[in-house]
Amino acid sequence: MSHDSSAFEIERFQWVGKKLGFYGSIFVIALVSVFPILWMLITSLKQPGNVVTFPVEYVPRNPTLENYRAAIEGAPFFRYLLNSAIVATGTAVLDVLLGSLAGYALSRLRFRFKLPVLLLILGTAMLPFIARLIPLFSLARSWGLLNSHLGLIIPYAAFQLPFAVWIFQAYFKELPDSLEEAGLMDGLSRIGVLFRIILPVSAPAMATAAIIVFIYAWNEFLFALTFMTEDSMRTITVGIALYQGEFQYPWGTISAAVFMSVIPLILFMLFFQRKVVEGLTATGKA
Amino acid sequence: MVDTAEAPSESPRREGSRRQNRLQRYRDLRFTEEELAVILLTPVVSFLLAVSFYPIFDTVIGSLHTGYVLEMDPREFVGLENYRSIYGSGPLLEQFLSGDGFWNALRVSLIYTFVSVPVELVLGLGLALLLNREFRGKYFAQAAILFPWAIPTVINARIWAWMFNGQYGVINDLLIRIGLLQQPFPFLARPDTALYSMLFITIWKTSSFMALILLAGLQSIPDHLYEAARMDGASRVRQFWDITLPLLKPTLLVALIFRTLPAFQAFGLPFGLTGGGPASATTTLVLFDHQTTFNRLNFGEGAATATIITLIALAIAMVYVGTLYEPEVR
Numbered sequence: 001m002s003h004d005s006s007a008f009e010i011e012r013f014q015w016v017g018k019k020l021g022f023y024g025s026i027f028v029i030a031l032v033s034v035f036p037i038l039w040m041l042i043t044s045l046k047q048p049g050n051v052v053t054f055p056v057e058y059v060p061r062n063p064t065l066e067n068y069r070a071a072i073e074g075a076p077f078f079r080y081l082l083n084s085a086i087v088a089t090g091t092a093v094l095d096v097l098l099g100s101l102a103g104y105a106l107s108r109l110r111f112r113f114k115l116p117v118l119l120l121i122l123g124t125a126m127l128p129f130i131a132r133l134i135p136l137f138s139l140a141r142s143w144g145l146l147n148s149h150l151g152l153i154i155p156y157a158a159f160q161l162p163f164a165v166w167i168f169q170a171y172f173k174e175l176p177d178s179l180e181e182a183g184l185m186d187g188l189s190r191i192g193v194l195f196r197i198i199l200p201v202s203a204p205a206m207a208t209a210a211i212i213v214f215i216y217a218w219n220e221f222l223f224a225l226t227f228m229t230e231d232s233m234r235t236i237t238v239g240i241a242l243y244q245g246e247f248q249y250p251w252g253t254i255s256a257a258v259f260m261s262v263i264p265l266i267l268f269m270l271f272f273q274r275k276v277v278e279g280l281t282a283t284g285k286a
Numbered sequence: 287m288v289d290t291a292e293a294p295s296e297s298p299r300r301e302g303s304r305r306q307n308r309l310q311r312y313r314d315l316r317f318t319e320e321e322l323a324v325i326l327l328t329p330v331v332s333f334l335l336a337v338s339f340y341p342i343f344d345t346v347i348g349s350l351h352t353g354y355v356l357e358m359d360p361r362e363f364v365g366l367e368n369y370r371s372i373y374g375s376g377p378l379l380e381q382f383l384s385g386d387g388f389w390n391a392l393r394v395s396l397i398y399t400f401v402s403v404p405v406e407l408v409l410g411l412g413l414a415l416l417l418n419r420e421f422r423g424k425y426f427a428q429a430a431i432l433f434p435w436a437i438p439t440v441i442n443a444r445i446w447a448w449m450f451n452g453q454y455g456v457i458n459d460l461l462i463r464i465g466l467l468q469q470p471f472p473f474l475a476r477p478d479t480a481l482y483s484m485l486f487i488t489i490w491k492t493s494s495f496m497a498l499i500l501l502a503g504l505q506s507i508p509d510h511l512y513e514a515a516r517m518d519g520a521s522r523v524r525q526f527w528d529i530t531l532p533l534l535k536p537t538l539l540v541a542l543i544f545r546t547l548p549a550f551q552a553f554g555l556p557f558g559l560t561g562g563g564p565a566s567a568t569t570t571l572v573l574f575d576h577q578t579t580f581n582r583l584n585f586g587e588g589a590a591t592a593t594i595i596t597l598i599a600l601a602i603a604m605v606y607v608g609t610l611y612e613p614e615v616r
Contacts, residue, residue, distance in 0.1 A: 029429035134588065
């Protein structure tokens with residue numbers, strides 16, 4: 001009897017140990033993942049004089065928003081955020097529009113040269129960005145698109161279009177044929193079927209594609225740096241990257257600026273995480 | 287009208303809809319499938335030809351000229367002069383191993399790519415295995431783990447530049463506290479440690495992305511395989527080697543190649559972390575190209591470097607297509 005109960009005890013002990021080990025490792029990994037952002041928050045709340053001390057101060061004494069005030073006064077961060085939002089939204093809309101139409105044709109219509117067309121579209125994803133930078137820069141300049149939102153939306157949309165097409169064609173391929181047939185029998189034209197039946201049921205794919213494209217456009221740096229030479233047109237990534245601050249050790253204000261810039265991303269990830277994961281795994285499945 | 291004659295071998299499932307289409311055509315003569323496909327695809331294809339293919343072509347042409355963009359310095363054909371000047375002088379192997387400028391950048395990019403991607407793959411697999419079960423708080427854990435991937439690379443670079451700071455950085459403080467260091471170490475001010483730091487940061491950032499792609503692969507492995515293995519008394523480790531790994535191979539390959547091209551084009555991280563220094567120790571190929579073009583205003587050599595980057599990227603892509611392509615597109 002006592003033997004049994006001690007075996008039970010041991011098992012129970014092991015169970016608790018396993019749970020602890022599992023949650024412990026999850027906790028450590030999560031902490032390592034968010035630590036840099038946490039550190040930005042901690043740094044940004046310090047008194048400006050306490051930012052550059054060694055040993056480092058882990059809990060800000062007399063926390064203050066002084067760094068945030070300095071950051072906001074030092075550079076037009078809200079303007080940067082607005083620019084990023086406009087560019088990222090515009091890119092997402094354009095890619096959803098073009099991607100859904102092309103994805104429909106590639107997944108549900110029969111026509112000649114389908115495979116070459118698909119490979120052509122997907123192949124553009126392999127071309128390095130740096131090799132497209134200068135020619136697109138001179139094109140944008142001659143069309144007056146430098147320092148304009150459209151000047152970034154157009155290249156970004158082209159760069160992410162292969163992924164959008166891929167997401168849509170994968171989604172449309174799974175739809176049952178009966179959906180179209182019913183529409184055709186009811187006397188809809190093929191275009192009617194596309195707009196009245198297929199597109200309305202493709203909201204999940206639209207959301208997935210839009211989110212992946214949005215994050216890309218929000219984060220892009222090389223083209224944003226080159227095409228937006230006026231401070232007021234910079235996106236948030238460029239704004240932060242080039243922000244120097246006014247002091248010798250501007251880390252307090254930089255931290256405040258960085259933390260402000262990632263708040264939208266934090267919210268985005270918390271609300272749309274499932275979609276983000278879906279989008280990533282959809283592009284990952286070849 | 288055009289497409290009824292061709293495509294003789296159709297799947298039986300499609301046969302019905304084909305008859306339907308023929309019936310349909312009497313009522314709706316507006317577009318055939320092929321016409322509609324042309325209408326839907328023309329904007330996309332012409333857009334990509336203009337914004338993605340034309341620039342590559344223009345870059346290759348530009349690499350054979352001097353004075354590439356600036357009108358004040360008109361284009362002049364110079365043949366392969368730009369390539370010769372990038373190459374420098376000396377035997378190929380010697381240049382590859384110890385040349386500076388382009389060669390140094392090539393080495394940095396190759397080390398960066400072929401060290402970081404495999405490590406990310408292994409760490410990502412570990413993370414994916416950990417996440418591949420239901421537990422309380424999974425949603426938040428997953429959001430936290432995805433965080434590094436969502437932060438813009440160049441902002442991330444600035445964050446870590448501060449954390450790695452040689453005098454006041456929190457990394458130094460932590461390492462001293464756990465006794466690994468006696469005094470602050472200038473990580474980003476020494477060539478070797480600057481490169482290691484950059485590798486560490488990109489691995490930290492991208493492992494979560496790997497984990498997600500691999501997680502999708504893990505979830506597609508049917509449970510009954512594991513059950514059967516358990517019945518046969520196979521250990522956890524055995525199950526991993528005999529079931530998980532072989533079935534995950536296609537996903538592993540996708541993840542591997544999905545990361546290789548972006549890693550090879552790294553720009554934001556060295557730009558924001560070190561600016562390529564010290565002594566070019568963290569200057570990747572794309573950063574080198576950017577500096578050639580915008581700091582030294584040598585558009586010809588910039589275009590030549592971009593052309594070489596394109597060729598290497600295409601070679602990597604060939605491996606991709608060769609190993610993954612399965613002709614199942616209908």
